Amino acid sequence: MQTVQYRPIGEISSPFKGPSGVPRQAIGAREVRATIEVFDEFQAGLRDLEGFSHIVVLFHLHRVTNPSLVAHPPWDGKAHGVFATRSPHRPNPIGLSIVALERIEGNRLHIRGVDMIDGSPVLDIKPYIPELNPAEPVRVGWLADGKAQGMIESRSGDRRTDTRTEDS
Amino acid sequence: MQTVQYRPIGEISSPFKGPSGVPRQAIGAREVRATIEVFDEFQAGLRDLEGFSHIVVLFHLHRVTNPSLVAHPPWDGKAHGVFATRSPHRPNPIGLSIVALERIEGNRLHIRGVDMIDGSPVLDIKPYIPELNPAEPVRVGWLADGKAQGMIESRSGDRRTDTRTEDS
Numbered sequence: 001m002q003t004v005q006y007r008p009i010g011e012i013s014s015p016f017k018g019p020s021g022v023p024r025q026a027i028g029a030r031e032v033r034a035t036i037e038v039f040d041e042f043q044a045g046l047r048d049l050e051g052f053s054h055i056v057v058l059f060h061l062h063r064v065t066n067p068s069l070v071a072h073p074p075w076d077g078k079a080h081g082v083f084a085t086r087s088p089h090r091p092n093p094i095g096l097s098i099v100a101l102e103r104i105e106g107n108r109l110h111i112r113g114v115d116m117i118d119g120s121p122v123l124d125i126k127p128y129i130p131e132l133n134p135a136e137p138v139r140v141g142w143l144a145d146g147k148a149q150g151m152i153e154s155r156s157g158d159r160r161t162d163t164r165t166e167d168s
Numbered sequence: 169m170q171t172v173q174y175r176p177i178g179e180i181s182s183p184f185k186g187p188s189g190v191p192r193q194a195i196g197a198r199e200v201r202a203t204i205e206v207f208d209e210f211q212a213g214l215r216d217l218e219g220f221s222h223i224v225v226l227f228h229l230h231r232v233t234n235p236s237l238v239a240h241p242p243w244d245g246k247a248h249g250v251f252a253t254r255s256p257h258r259p260n261p262i263g264l265s266i267v268a269l270e271r272i273e274g275n276r277l278h279i280r281g282v283d284m285i286d287g288s289p290v291l292d293i294k295p296y297i298p299e300l301n302p303a304e305p306v307r308v309g310w311l312a313d314g315k316a317q318g319m320i321e322s323r324s325g326d327r328r329t330d331t332r333t334e335d336s
Contacts (some may be wrong), residue, residue, distance in 0.1 A: 004228045004289060006260040026174040036252075042259060045237040047249030051309020054302050058226070059263055060172045069213040081215030083206075084334055091210060092174040093293045096264070098302060113302075121172060123260045125251040130306050131316040134222050134266060134281075138298050141219020145326050148299040 008121035009045075010107075012059060016117050019063050023115045023154075033102070036109040036122055043107040046125075050104045054128035055111070060121040061093035075154040081143060086151070095120065098128050124155040176289035178206040178275075180227060184285050187231050190245040191283045191322075201270070202282040204290055212238065214293075218272045222296035223279070229261035230287040234320075243322040248310060254319070266296050 001147050009101055014034035016022045023029035036057070038046060049055070070079050073085035100112040109125075182202035183191045204225070206214060216225070238247050239255035250258050267321035268280040286305075308316055 003175050005171050005173050006262070006292070007171050009259050017218075042237065042251075045250040045259070046251040047247075047251055048237070048253070048310050051307065052252065053305070053307035058260075058264070069210065070215070079215075079219055082213040083210075083212070083296055084216040084220065086294060086297070089214070090292060091177050092226075092290050094174070096224065096226070096294065098300065100302070100304070123172070124258060124262050126254060126264065127210065127252055127253070127309065127311070128302070128306065129308055129311060129316050129319075130301070131308075131320060132266065133301065134296070135297070136268070136270070138219070138296065139219065139221040140297055140299075141295065142216050143295070143297060144219075148297050149295075152299060161170075 006123050008039075008060065008123060009125070010036050010043045010122040012036055012116045012118065012120040012122060014116050014118045014120070015115055019117060022117060029115050030113045032114045033110065033112050034114040034116065036111060036125070038107045038109065038125075038149060039121070040107060046104060046107070049101070049125070049127065052127040054098055055101045055109075056126040057097045057099060057111075057116075057122060058124040058126075059097070059116060060123060061088045061095045061097045062120055063117055064093040067091050067093065073151065075150050076142075076147065078142070084141065094123070110132050160165050172322070174291050175226065176207075176291060177210045177293070178204050178290040179330050180204055180284045180286065180288040180290060182282055182284050182286045182288070186263060190285060197283050198281045200282045201278065201280050202284065204277040204279060206275045206277065206290070208275060214272060214275070217269070217293070218296065219221060220269060221267055222293040223269045223277075224294040225265045225279075225284075225290060226292040226294075227263045227265070229263045230257050230288055231254040231285055232261040235259050237259065241319065243318050244310075244315065246310070252309065254332060262291070270296060
């Protein structure tokens, strides 16, 4: 099957300069602030975005070099298929974070609750709309019994053992 | 900035054979069923996914030919920046749907609540984890006052005027 190709629409400036120490989930870093610079040619697409308190950011996990079909979250100690985890080491390393949008200045989005590494290329920005979440009861498999909370509170380790998960 | 390139991990088989008549949001099509065939080489990544009742599917909106920075949702009648909408006509046409996972048979995922077009290439599958949604109050800008519900209930029109939005 053919590959698909995307051109980044912007770039993240974040206090995390490398994979180590990054929160495993944006929601585990509620007070961490960062900015997204949307490239000038895409700025017109931001109109009316400021009315939304939260945005969904799709970004390229550009520091991932070792994709694997099996993830071993260190805070869990068991092996899981990568598609059943939020590990960044995925066949297509696309990060998905829901972050708070504090304000927009021109082409610069000030965001809060960030688990992205500095320099991450941004692929898309969507408004976060809670009405699109499932209305029915949800089961979370191996993350039940409080493990989702363990994931949220953990941070990535060193690069070799890093199975940091990215956000929702 | 350099482009990023992804290789599809699977493909969607859906009753929607073209862009017309597709629900604008997966949640507006709760009873529509479809399957995702995960290509054999990625099947090991599905381990433990079946415990999750819902999954996040990132897919390539392969029928989008006319990206625009401005979207005019027909059920709203006003112009909005594309990043403040769920229009599929985005600079990088990446669809994001939260769907119910009914069961997995080998490399085939049976899903429900589908707004994807038949043949859409799948880029990534992540477990849906409600704990990763914002815990704080959410504002939805121009979609306030029941407009999010209008979006969910609408369906796409013909191809020329199609500004169908994709899911959450």
